[in-house]
Amino acid sequence: xxxxxxxxxxxxxxxxxxxxxxxxxxxxxxxxxxxxxxxxxxxxxxxxxxxxxxxxxxxxxxxxxxxxxxxxxxxxxxxxxxxxxxxxxxxxxxxxxxxxxxxxxxxxxxxxxxxxxxxxxxxxxxxxxxxxxxxxxxxxxxxxxxx
Amino acid sequence: xxxxxxxxxxxxxxxxxxxxxxxxxxxxxxxxxxxxxxxxxxxxxxxxxxxxxxxxxxxxxxxxxxxxxxxxxxxxxxxxxxxxxxxxxxxxxxxxxxxxxxxxxxxxxxxxxxxxxxxxxxxxxxxxxxxxxxxxxxxxxxxxxxxxxxxxxxxxxxxxxxxxxxxxxxxxxxxxxxxxxxxxxxxxxxxxxxxxxxxxxxxxxxxxxxxxxxxxxxxxxxxxxxxxxxxxxxxxxxxxxxxxxxxxxxxxxxxxxxxxxxxxxxxxxxxxxxxxxxxxxxxxxxxxxxxxxxxxxxxxxxxxxxxxxxxxxxxxxxxxxxxxxxxxxxxxxxxxxxxxxxxxxxxxxxxxxxxxxxxxxxxxxxxxxxxxxxxxxxxxxxxxxxxxxxxxxxxxxxxxxxxxxxxxxxxxxxxxxxxxxxxxxxxxxxxxxxxxxxxxxxxxxxxxxxxxxxxxxxxxxxxxxxxxxxxxxxxxxxxxxxxxxxxxxxxxxxxxxxxxxxxxxxxxxxxxxxxxxxxxxxxxxxxxxxxxxxxxxxxxxxxxxxxxxxxxxxxxxxxxxxxxxxxxxxxxxxxxxxxxxxxxxxxxxxxxxxxxxxxxxxxxxxxxxxxxxxxxxxxxxxxxxxxxxxxxx
Numbered sequence: 212x213x214x215x216x217x218x219x220x221x222x223x224x225x226x227x228x229x230x231x232x233x234x235x236x237x238x239x240x241x242x243x244x245x246x247x248x249x250x251x252x253x254x255x256x257x258x259x260x261x262x263x264x265x266x267x268x269x270x271x272x273x274x275x276x277x278x279x280x281x282x283x284x285x286x287x288x289x290x291x292x293x294x295x296x297x298x299x300x301x302x303x304x305x306x307x308x309x310x311x312x313x314x315x316x317x318x319x320x321x322x323x324x325x326x327x328x329x330x331x332x333x334x335x336x337x338x339x340x341x342x343x344x345x346x347x348x349x350x351x352x353x354x355x356x357x358x
Numbered sequence: 359x360x361x362x363x364x365x366x367x368x369x370x371x372x373x374x375x376x377x378x379x380x381x382x383x384x385x386x387x388x389x390x391x392x393x394x395x396x397x398x399x400x401x402x403x404x405x406x407x408x409x410x411x412x413x414x415x416x417x418x419x420x421x422x423x424x425x426x427x428x429x430x431x432x433x434x435x436x437x438x439x440x441x442x443x444x445x446x447x448x449x450x451x452x453x454x455x456x457x458x459x460x461x462x463x464x465x466x467x468x469x470x471x472x473x474x475x476x477x478x479x480x481x482x483x484x485x486x487x488x489x490x491x492x493x494x495x496x497x498x499x500x501x502x503x504x505x506x507x508x509x510x511x512x513x514x515x516x517x518x519x520x521x522x523x524x525x526x527x528x529x530x531x532x533x534x535x536x537x538x539x540x541x542x543x544x545x546x547x548x549x550x551x552x553x554x555x556x557x558x559x560x561x562x563x564x565x566x567x568x569x570x571x572x573x574x575x576x577x578x579x580x581x582x583x584x585x586x587x588x589x590x591x592x593x594x595x596x597x598x599x600x601x602x603x604x605x606x607x608x609x610x611x612x613x614x615x616x617x618x619x620x621x622x623x624x625x626x627x628x629x630x631x632x633x634x635x636x637x638x639x640x641x642x643x644x645x646x647x648x649x650x651x652x653x654x655x656x657x658x659x660x661x662x663x664x665x666x667x668x669x670x671x672x673x674x675x676x677x678x679x680x681x682x683x684x685x686x687x688x689x690x691x692x693x694x695x696x697x698x699x700x701x702x703x704x705x706x707x708x709x710x711x712x713x714x715x716x717x718x719x720x721x722x723x724x725x726x727x728x729x730x731x732x733x734x735x736x737x738x739x740x741x742x743x744x745x746x747x748x749x750x751x752x753x754x755x756x757x758x759x760x761x762x763x764x765x766x767x768x769x770x771x772x773x774x775x776x777x778x779x780x781x782x783x784x785x786x787x788x789x790x791x792x793x794x795x796x797x798x799x800x801x802x803x804x805x806x807x808x809x810x811x812x813x814x815x816x817x818x819x820x821x822x823x824x825x826x827x828x829x830x831x832x833x834x835x836x837x838x839x840x841x842x843x844x845x846x847x848x849x850x851x852x853x854x855x856x857x858x859x860x861x862x863x864x865x866x867x868x869x870x871x872x873x874x875x876x877x878x879x880x881x882x883x884x885x886x887x888x889x890x891x892x893x894x895x896x897x898x899x900x901x902x903x904x905x906x907x908x909x910x911x912x913x914x915x916x917x918x919x920x921x922x923x924x925x926x927x928x929x930x931x932x933x934x935x936x937x938x939x940x941x942x943x944x945x946x947x948x949x950x951x952x953x954x955x956x957x958x959x960x961x962x963x964x965x966x967x968x969x970x971x972x973x974x975x976x977x978x979x980x981x982x983x984x985x986x987x988x989x990x991x
Contacts, residue, residue, distance in 0.1 A: 332775050
């Protein structure tokens with residue numbers, strides 16, 4: 212494996228995408244961020260299928276920031292399929308969403324999300340959250356061994 | 359205590375009084391030396407003074423027969439004395455000993471009056487009565503057992519009375535007329551004392567009693583009177599003994615027949631009236647129809663008004679006119695095919711009603727018939743259908759609301775994030791091109807976006823509070839208060855607020871809802887004590903019976919309260935407190951959305967409790983609420 216720690220951002224809203232990237236940049240996180248804009252694209256990227264068929268499937272991101280409300284394939288379904296697929300079954304997934312509905316929280320954790328973060332409206336808080344996330348998942352946290 | 363009905367209670371009292379009068383009369387006859395009191399009729403046998411004494415004691419015991427324990431005990435002692443006396447005198451009659459008991463009282467007057475002995479039958483009757491009395495209430499005996507001696511006493515008394523009536527000294531022997539009468543009364547009264555004295559049940563009210571009440575006294579008078587007349591005729595030589603017997607039998611038989619017929623007719627008529635009344639006042643359509651011709655034989659008023667016919671019209675119709683569909687079912691002649699389902703009936707004006715029927719075969723004046731009860735369930739059915747529709751509509755609506763809230767939660771916030779985020783980006787990246795006013799405008803845009811986000815969150819909370827299923831558990835309210843206060847202290851470490859509460863307030867309710875409830879109330883108190891020093895928040899329970907708790911609840915539902923010494927509010931506006939978006943303070947002074955207390959109220963209501971607020975301007979506010987253990991959801 213190569214030492215580059217990438218982040219996979221699954222986000223359909225271009226504003227949110229821009230803001231998330233900005234928040235990450237503001238928090239001095241300079242890792243590569245791969246952005247995919249719906250659930251199907253996210254799965255293609257991770258499984259190296261479809262438009263990503265020429266990608267090396269062993270190259271996996273350090274962490275996935277996953278929105279729930281996604282076109283085509285929803286965030287929870289992406290999570291479910293990831294967990295069912297052995298190479299990605301242990302991949303750290305952070306759900307990053309607007310929803311605080313109990314059912315989403317419950318399903319998210321049931322399907323094996325590693326953490327659940329609500330996108331704050333206040334951008335200062337968002338930057339703060341991004342900094343914490345980056346620090347934790349890219350620096351502090353030891354990733355699972357490759358299988 | 360065995361059940362003795364009122365008629366029987368009165369019976370033993372009245373007979374006791376009569377016996378006492380008779381006994382005292384006899385005794386007075388001796389005491390005052392009045393021979394008519396001793397014999398009643400001149401030349402007859404006299405009541406022995408000892409008999410008189412025994413009768414008076416027996417009367418007293420009889421009167422108190424069903425009284426309290428002390429009186430009953432006295433009665434038992436008295437009856438034991440009577441038993442001993444009567445038994446001794448009886449044995450004297452049998453020649454066992456010579457005690458001269460007849461002359462124990464008023465010896466000289468008894469000696470000079472001649473015919474004044476205490477008759478053997480008197481002794482026997484008194485022994486029987488005393489025995490029966492002492493056997494009353496003995497648990498080892500069947501409760502009706504004392505009836506036997508009491509009937510014996512009555513029979514002996516009646517025999518004596520009849521003997522005197524018919525002037526047959528061989529029948530009454532040496533028993534005085536008032537002694538006989540007293541014994542008859544004693545026997546009757548004794549029967550009244552027996553619990554569940556079935557023999558005299560006719561004295562109470564019941565369907566057969568009119569017959570027995572009338573028959574028994576009338577027949578007694580007829581029999582005794584006819585016998586007396588014939589005896590008189592035979593004595594005077596108008597008739598021989600056999601012809602007297604025939605003359606006795608014929609009229610008494612006729613009298614008996616007439617009486618029975620009259621009584622039963624009256625009884626049947628009354629019973630018929632009662633059932634007619636019942637039939638017609640029944641609030642359910644009911645009729646009887648002939649099973650062969652299918653004609654209506656009887657129709658009650660409810661049926662006439664329900665189906666819209668007159669009685670004449672309906673009795674000229676067959677049930678097919680009301681319900682053609684019925685005929686098929688009737689051919690099976692199965693009552694079960696009629697009951698337990700609804701049928702469509704046609705009314706007189708052509709409209710159709712739905713009915714539930716039950717049916718029972720019966721014989722109606724010799725016709726094989728059927729009694730039908732038909733309950734109109736048209737309205738009921740319609741209501742049930744409507745209710746089911748409402749329920750399903752409501753369910754759909756709820757699902758839509760769920761989807762709506764979900765979408766609000768997710769989609770409404772995204773643009774706000776953009777507004778806030780890009781305003782911040784402008785402020786950061788283009789601060790050189792913006793002057794102070796421009797920057798302040800952008801700050802205002804950001805503040806507004808954040809305020810709207812708070813509003814959305816509160817609204818979602820409010821709707822979540824209404825939708826979530828209630829899971830009741832026992833939890834400590836104080837732990838929730840602690841958690842809320844800790845959070846507030848972390849957010850604002852400079853504030854100094856004293857919290858007063860007991861270590862433990864146990865409540866039953868939904869943990870997550872109660873957490874929202876307490877958090878809202880504590881945050882409120884925290885917020886509105888911001889300008890007060892020292893700030894104080896008090897949490898506690900009050901006994902709902904205490905004067906302070908005006909919320910009327912059952913005693914198992916105490917009233918909890920959260921009190922602060924903050925800026926309070928004017929009670930004039932108290933009704934607005936719990937309405938969403940209604941605020942009593944400007945958001946400039948106290949930030950807030952105006953949804954917190956609406957959420958509090960909804961949580962309390964979902965637990966079946968009540969909430970109210972008390973306050974005074976600049977003198978704090980108190981929020982009271984109850985959480986019944988079994989509330990409506």
